Amino acid sequence: MEPFEGIRVVELAVAVQGPGAGGLLAGLGADVIKVEPPGGEANRWYRSVRNPTSDAAPGTQFLGVNAGKRSLSLDIHTDLGREVIDRLIAGADVLLSNYREPALERMGVGYEALHARHPRLIYAVASGYGHLGPWRQHRMSDSFAQARSGISSVTGHPGDAPVIPGAIVGDTAGSMALALGILTALFERERHGIGQKVSTSAYGALLWMQSWEINHSSVTGHVLRREGAFHTASPQMTGLYETADGGAFCIGIRDDESWRAFCEFGHTPELAVDPRWDTARKRNPASGLPRASEEEFDDVCLRLRPAIAAVMRRRRTDEWADFFELHPDGIIAQRVFDYADVLADEQARANGYIVEKEIPHVGRRAVVGEPVQLSETPGSPKVLFAEHGEHTAEIMRALGFDAAAIAEVEAQRAPGTGRWPA
Structure with missing residues (x-):
């Protein structure tokens, strides 16, 4: 039917x-x-x-x-x-x-x-x-x-x-x-x-x-601009990061235990205990109240993101994939697929x-189906x-x-x- x-x-x-x-x-x-x-x-x-x-x-x-x-x-x-x-x-x-x-x-x-x-x-x-x-x-x-x-x-x-x-x-x-x-x-x-x-x-x-982004520009008076690998209205660590061999992941780290594991696996244990970013709230200042200061937002955008990028470049794509598999609850991670990956993706199929x-x-080919x-x-x-x-x-x-x-x-x-x- x-x-x-x-x-x-x-x-x-x-x-x-x-x-x-x-x-x-x-x-x-x-x-x-x-x-x-x-x-x-x-x-x-x-x-x-x-x-x-x-x-x-x-x-x-x-x-x-x-x-x-x-x-x-x-x-x-x-x-x-x-x-x-x-x-x-x-x-x-x-x-x-x-x-x-x-x-x-x-x-x-x-x-x-x-x-x-x-x-x-x-x-x-x-x-x-x-x-x-x-x-x-x-x-x-x-x-x-x-x-x-x-x-x-x-x-x-x-x-x-x-x-x-x-x-x-x-x-x-x-x-x-x-x-x-x-x-x-x-x-x-x-x-x-x-x-x-x-x-x-x-x-x-x-x-x-783009209702969020356009409404944000209207309500706050701050017209959003390009932020590269990060969302234009979300000043937090979540975004795209490259690996040592040219791959990339979108990652977000939810809890402090996972943050420490991430830093240690990336050969930078000192980053895990840096007092500027040693709690989830500091790494994601847009979440919750009291409201974070502009300085805290700048600290994440201008200093934490480059630090995480350096960590990600210390390991290959396959190494990071294996690591993220071990932390499914504390770290949200998705490797950036190209269209060949998408066509072969068992989840999509x-x-x-x-x-x-x-x-x-x-001839016979894989094509996009119904949403x-x-x-x-x-x-x-x-x-x-x-x-x-x-x-x-x-x-x-x-x-x-x-x-x-x-x-x-x-x-x-x-x-x-x-x-x-x-």
Whole structure:
């Protein structure tokens, strides 16, 4: 049994923010129909660095957010294309898009017109910066939303230039916000019988993700800045530290006994008895009352952290891993994984976060799975992606179109020529 079995979603979307929301819904069992132009969604064939796969293989960004969907290749700007999309939307529960709203209006699928004809339809649109305000129609890709949101200003090392995080956190956060908005609107429709417009944005999602850091800057008047391997609003010892052979751990030491063991294992027993840091409270001055002084905070940030970094560099990664295994309660430690480690991680595989799937034109590979698991309605494994236009005939037949109309639409397909919507 699928949690969202019987819910149909029409997806007019590109890249990650829109398709990611559709992918989350498909993972929960919704019938998501991805409407692609005759050239296919542009990201279907997008090639980034070091990608030796064949031209027939999907782009890796496309691969991550389009599992479980059906693909309909359609030119919405033709009379026949408009008729197909009209019939499709008439039987849908959700229209999902991250196209700019003027583009949706030109396609004949603007909110006002559709809401008048289909009052139960959930009309969900993700934008770059929000549906109101002077930037409501500005184009956006992930790094631009990161730059505007402030997250780049707190990423990197003090004195260095701001850094764009190494993953597309804006688009993915935006897709989760859009999926949440859709689920909320569907629940509201169950209670009151009405559809409505859902508006989310990557910018808004990034601000919500940084609510602690942004609110801290407002409440205290102290605008947070880059702190390198440490959290920008948390002046304590916890953070990332390198080992002797170039590995790294995120560590936090909870009690004094573990602190002494850590210092002794790192060949610096004198650090354990240094009166500046010989209690957990001194090492983590942000915790509890009475409030620590600015001098105590500076002592941790400017002197204790470098001292711990020196300790960590005295041992190899495997030595530290063995040591931390002996102190699971007193020391929280996690080795910094790269993506090869993540793909092989038994914890990720046990929870279905990483799964093995057959990728057409590539072979069997480990890929990211679903982030949500339900105990009673877990759903079923999803096909990783549909070929461009794979379900066009099937969908059009179900909508009542004859063979001639189907042939006309399929003849328009020109894979690999897809463009970004205007």
